[in-house]
Amino acid sequence: MTVSTNDRRESVTAGPLSRVSPAFWLIAPSVLFLALFFLFPLLKLVAISLPGGSMEYYDQIFTTPVFLRVIGETFRVSLIVTAVTVAIAYPYAYAMAHGSRATLLVLTVALLIPFWVSLLLRSFSWIVLLQNTGLINDFLIAAGLIDRPVRLIRTPLGVIIGMVHILLPYAVLPLYTVMKKIDLRLMEASSICGASWLRGFARIYFPMSLPGVAASAILAFTLALGFYITPALLGSPRDMMIAQMIAGQFNEQLNFGLGAALAVVLMVLTAMAFGLFGAARTALQMRGRRKGEI
């Protein structure tokens, strides 16, 4: 690592060790630690998934219907969850960005309280709420909407509810950041010029909020791909997601090579989705810069 610093004292001190900048000694422990306990395990997975350089496990994954179905299911659930999450997050972020100070405070607290309660506990709570004798079924029966309890846990619907709940804060925050900077007087101007609210929203507000929509959708989707606890607790084994399949290969099937290959597939999918996130952010920054030039 080449190190350059603008500290004049550097050149004065002698001795082989002091030639190296303090930056090196400050950075070395964390880089070494992560190389050993983070990068090495990931590389080990890649190595296990390619025994003797053979692609057999990857061939197996991409030709066996059961694995393709799990990957497809992971995409399907993640896409649905992303769509629902962003759809709910949009008005919520709008209220935070353009509401009164009191509204902002209440909505922020409502957003951050669950953010601080662990995923496991929130999934546990959803089991209690969604079970046949749970609050949701009681409420629906009392409201006369249904006659007998509807099965909600161990179904894809239960998984979607639980995942949307966990991803909502991640989706709201990027939307809020973008919406806060949108000048509502533009909407007033459009209405003075005779445009309906809907037209003004579709032609002015929504396009301006689009970078936020992209960022929050990609973030939600990236995180959704790797979900393990929520689908394991709220879903049925039939609608398994890829993370559960990986855990199963290590815990039950003891097929480490295949499990490692599935883990590498998930890692690559996540990295690709996150790459999109980076691209969306760059686009957002460029947009901001262009606005600054006007």
Place this chain on the structure above:
Amino acid sequence: MNTLRRILFWLVVGLTAVFLLLPTLIIVPMSFTTTQTLEFPPVGFTLEWYGKVLGASDWQAALFNSLVVAFAAAILATVIGTAAALALHAYNFLGKTVVMGLLLSPMVTPVIVLAVGMYMVFSGWGLVATRAGLVFAHTVLAIPFVVVSVLASSRMVNPSLAPASLGLGASRWFTFRRVTLPLIMPGVLSGAVFAFITSWDEVVIALFLADAQTRTVPIMIWNQVRTNLDPATAAVAAILIVLSALGVLLSHKFREARS
């Protein structure tokens, strides 16, 4: 906005707020129920479930493991994470972006991938079923939070203070201890709280690395949730929530101290 649209809009926002809060808010009341099954609204009031949990030796052991692992991981992550953040803030060097990416990447890696990778590597190193293994794994997860938090507070410090101290003849270590560290302390402490909570709540990696002797509270909850749901689980959940809330308040205090 016309009235109907306004009503519809606030209805959606209000329902979303209820949706967000509901699962968190029902846990604590549920832990006081006198029934044998989890009920909401709870029936009656009893502290029996808390007594049952706090008196059971397996829960006590898990609580002890959780505390030891979370404290150790928080200290380790805070020390090496703070050092890294200081360097990233104060120096320019080749590969800085790469280092930054490495330090933050545990945050975006699917935790199941980390869990199985660590399981394979740690079993070769004799770290599976040990508290040390859990500490190292949780430190990996916690480092990004410390780096982000300390970097944020470093950016708010007047950059000419450290050179001033050095220029007046103070040693590098003295400058760090008496000038830099006190100034970035809020970020260090709130990073430490984040690190502690990260470990305290972590379940996926612990499922792969812990055994019956080293299992943590989240694992006990996981087992309970998968086998029999009873109000004792809600009592543990309530304890965890209260502790997390204390952590949040603490980190908030640190941040207020910063500004």
